[in-house]
Amino acid sequence: MLTKVLYIDLSRYRYWTENRKDLFEEWLGGTGVAVQLMKENMDPKTEPFDEESTVVFAVGPLNAAYPLASKTVAMFKSPLTGNLGESHAGGRTSTSIANAGYGAIVIKGKSKKPIYIVVNNDKVHFRDARVIWGIEDSLIVARIIAENEGGRGIRSVMRIGGAGEKLVRYACVTTETYRHFGRLGLGAVLGSKNVKAVVVIGRGSRKVQDRKLYREVYDEIFKLATESDAMKKYHLLGTAVNVKPLNEKRGLPVMNLKKTSYEYAENLSGESLAEIIGRRVACSHCPVACIHIATLRLPYENEPYFYKTLMLSYDYEPIYALGTMLGMKTREDFLKVLYRVEAYALDAMTTGVCLAWATEATERGIISERETIVKLEFGNSEAYSKAVEYIVHQPNEFYTILAQGVEKASEVYGGKEFALAFGGNEMPGYHTGYAAHIGYSIGLRHSHLDNAGYSYDQKVESYPEPEELVKTLMKEEQWRQILSSLVVCFFARGIYKPEIVCRALKPVGIEIEESELKKLGEKIYFEKLRLKKAMGFDAKKLRLPDRIFETETPHGKLNRDYAKRAIDYFAKIVESC
Amino acid sequence: MSKKVRRLVIKDIEKCVGCGMCMYACSRRKGEAGIDASGILAVSLSGFERGATVIFCRACVEAPCAQVCPTGAMRVREGGGVIYHETDCIGCGNCIDACTIHAIFRRSDGKPAVCVHCGYCADYCPHGVLAYEEVEPESFRRVIV
Numbered sequence: 001m002l003t004k005v006l007y008i009d010l011s012r013y014r015y016w017t018e019n020r021k022d023l024f025e026e027w028l029g030g031t032g033v034a035v036q037l038m039k040e041n042m043d044p045k046t047e048p049f050d051e052e053s054t055v056v057f058a059v060g061p062l063n064a065a066y067p068l069a070s071k072t073v074a075m076f077k078s079p080l081t082g083n084l085g086e087s088h089a090g091g092r093t094s095t096s097i098a099n100a101g102y103g104a105i106v107i108k109g110k111s112k113k114p115i116y117i118v119v120n121n122d123k124v125h126f127r128d129a130r131v132i133w134g135i136e137d138s139l140i141v142a143r144i145i146a147e148n149e150g151g152r153g154i155r156s157v158m159r160i161g162g163a164g165e166k167l168v169r170y171a172c173v174t175t176e177t178y179r180h181f182g183r184l185g186l187g188a189v190l191g192s193k194n195v196k197a198v199v200v201i202g203r204g205s206r207k208v209q210d211r212k213l214y215r216e217v218y219d220e221i222f223k224l225a226t227e228s229d230a231m232k233k234y235h236l237l238g239t240a241v242n243v244k245p246l247n248e249k250r251g252l253p254v255m256n257l258k259k260t261s262y263e264y265a266e267n268l269s270g271e272s273l274a275e276i277i278g279r280r281v282a283c284s285h286c287p288v289a290c291i292h293i294a295t296l297r298l299p300y301e302n303e304p305y306f307y308k309t310l311m312l313s314y315d316y317e318p319i320y321a322l323g324t325m326l327g328m329k330t331r332e333d334f335l336k337v338l339y340r341v342e343a344y345a346l347d348a349m350t351t352g353v354c355l356a357w358a359t360e361a362t363e364r365g366i367i368s369e370r371e372t373i374v375k376l377e378f379g380n381s382e383a384y385s386k387a388v389e390y391i392v393h394q395p396n397e398f399y400t401i402l403a404q405g406v407e408k409a410s411e412v413y414g415g416k417e418f419a420l421a422f423g424g425n426e427m428p429g430y431h432t433g434y435a436a437h438i439g440y441s442i443g444l445r446h447s448h449l450d451n452a453g454y455s456y457d458q459k460v461e462s463y464p465e466p467e468e469l470v471k472t473l474m475k476e477e478q479w480r481q482i483l484s485s486l487v488v489c490f491f492a493r494g495i496y497k498p499e500i501v502c503r504a505l506k507p508v509g510i511e512i513e514e515s516e517l518k519k520l521g522e523k524i525y526f527e528k529l530r531l532k533k534a535m536g537f538d539a540k541k542l543r544l545p546d547r548i549f550e551t552e553t554p555h556g557k558l559n560r561d562y563a564k565r566a567i568d569y570f571a572k573i574v575e576s577c
Numbered sequence: 578m579s580k581k582v583r584r585l586v587i588k589d590i591e592k593c594v595g596c597g598m599c600m601y602a603c604s605r606r607k608g609e610a611g612i613d614a615s616g617i618l619a620v621s622l623s624g625f626e627r628g629a630t631v632i633f634c635r636a637c638v639e640a641p642c643a644q645v646c647p648t649g650a651m652r653v654r655e656g657g658g659v660i661y662h663e664t665d666c667i668g669c670g671n672c673i674d675a676c677t678i679h680a681i682f683r684r685s686d687g688k689p690a691v692c693v694h695c696g697y698c699a700d701y702c703p704h705g706v707l708a709y710e711e712v713e714p715e716s717f718r719r720v721i722v
Contacts, residue, residue: 034651065610154618176620205604205612226703281595281625281629282597286598287596
């Protein structure tokens with residue numbers, strides 16, 4: 001079992017480890033353990049950028065042991081929502097941490113000068129990052145660090161770009177070029193601590209208790225991953241496959257959700273982007289290789305026959321946020337804006353929603369070029385590329401405010417009715433029905449992946465009573481606490497069902513029954529909810545933007561009373577827990 | 578004609594997605610969850626935007642690693658490659674330094690991890706990069722196939 005926790009204190013440049021068998025035995029790992037480590041190491045009232053603000057990276061018992069267990073959970077206080085921050089990333093994060101021998105890494109304090117941290121198995125180094133501070137392209141940062149450090153093939157380079165340095169509240173942390181701790185602003189928290197990157201180099205193993213059983217269960221999971229249909233969607237077109245069907249069903253948010261069907265959807269579809277795939281890559285220890293990388297070949301501005309070729313990974317969510325939401329007409333226009341967002345290491349989803357709001361606000365005359373500097377109009381990729389730069393550099397008050405998210409921007413400038421945020425986090429790409437929006441609202445991370453309401457919407461014909469819907473979504477979220485404590489990729493949820501999880505845990509030393517596992521999911525969920533409450537979450541204050549009731553969904557227009565009843569019911573649960 | 582041997586071969590290196598399923602297979606064969614004992618490494622090529630590749634023993638007939646081994650723990654195998662006798666190994670690391678392509682790795686106990694061409698990992702390569710085949714000695718060492 002991985003039970004060692006590495007503590008790093010940036011204020012004193014010290015580190016130590018503790019064996020926290022107690023925590024891992026009770027809470028598995030990942031989300032379950034991260035919640036407890038947050039409780040132990042940070043006053044919930046601490047502000048996200050305070051010196052005392054704490055960041056936890058946690059893995060679980062299945063990481064580096066089974067395929068598709070390739071995720072790491074990051075937990076922190078979100079500068080975007082001012083509440084619980086949790087985001088998950090793949091790449092080599094989890095295998096590097098697990099192979100280095102850690103179940104979790106806790107980062108506290110604040111460095112006086114820019115540094116990057118290198119965790120090399122049992123050693124931690126604090127490296128001077130003054131020279132690379134200010135390099136805004138996160139890809140260049142990683143190339144420099146990779147040249148400096150060892151551990152090729154067994155390291156994860158989790159770094160911030162310009163957005164994190166400039167404390168954009170939705171700056172992400174990028175790792176292995178194409179994976180992200182995307183949502184809720186971890187990049188800004190590291191930026192506030194003067195940490196340019198966290199490098200983890202891990203080479204190691206743990207002995208399994210039953211070799212035969214280990215290989216049997218492993219092979220079963222491997223076969224399901226490679227031979228059954230369980231991972232087919234991700235293996236073929238990837239999540240981008242959603243564009244066309246969502247458009248046909250009228251569930252695709254277009255131009256700040258003014259509409260849900262789009263004449264240019266075909267151009268931004270998974271099928272269209274597949275035509276320019278340059279290669280595919282995988283997270284460590286995952287045979288699926290769901291990372292789709294498109295080539296964007298651009299001529300030099302002034303020299304004929306000279307080209308540069310950018311390699312950009314895409315998924316459904318960035319296509320939605322920076323494509324359809326911004327009224328892009330071609331895949332190239334979408335990719336050009338994505339390139340900027342990736343270079344600065346911003347959350348693509350929040351950035352897209354912020355720019356879509358700003359564009360509509362411009363159309364309505366609430367703001368003008370006096371605020372936006374460039375004229376924002378749907379479909380204009382050059383203007384959006386420039387605006388992305390302004391979000392990072394914040395040349396005026398407007399961009400300083402837009403860098404705090406759409407909730408804040410609409411508070412200051414108005415236009416709240418079309419400011420698409422839930423619990424302070426910008427909307428994901430599904431306008432599929434009640435479950436999607438209620439799901440974003442009640443999800444503890446305000447993420448579509450918390451409880452997959454969007455998926456429920458696409459399966460159901462008629463809705464139950466709102467209270468029932470809330471119970472169903474909560475139940476899904478409770479099971480997902482187990483998946484994110486193991487930590488397996490949510491894309492593999494069709495493989496990691498309770499029965500197989502119990503069998504997979506046995507060879508790594510954990511005996512647990514299915515029913516106990518489900519109860520544990522519920523327990524972790526409520527622990528997280530209580531932590532969220534202690535951080536100031538008030539479900540009664542959840543705001544549902546008017547826009548979601550105005551625009552057609554696959555289930556027709558949504559009724560405000562139904563949604564309100566659901567939120568009220570959830571608020572009661574929160575109050576009583 | 579020389580006697581055929583079975584070796585781990587590269588079918589198409591450009592297809593590698595860097596998943597490292599091979600690395601995990603190698604240590605799993607030895608009863609470990611992880612990569613400590615793995616004799617194969619998946620890497621990106623100066624970042625994943627440039628692609629990925631795998632590094633493992635090329636089964637040299639004149640193996641530098643065996644030539645520099647002071648105790649005879651690393652012995653040349655008929656048909657190319659080495660047989661590693663762990664109990665004779667003092668963990669000096671000469672073999673690790675001698676390999677031009679850095680295909681010998683250091684385990685946490687200081688001893689080397691080297692591919693012995695058992696072929697176990699090939700069954701877990703999901704994208705047709707690796708195969709375990711009966712080949713003419715030397716012929717399989719071309720990377721373009």
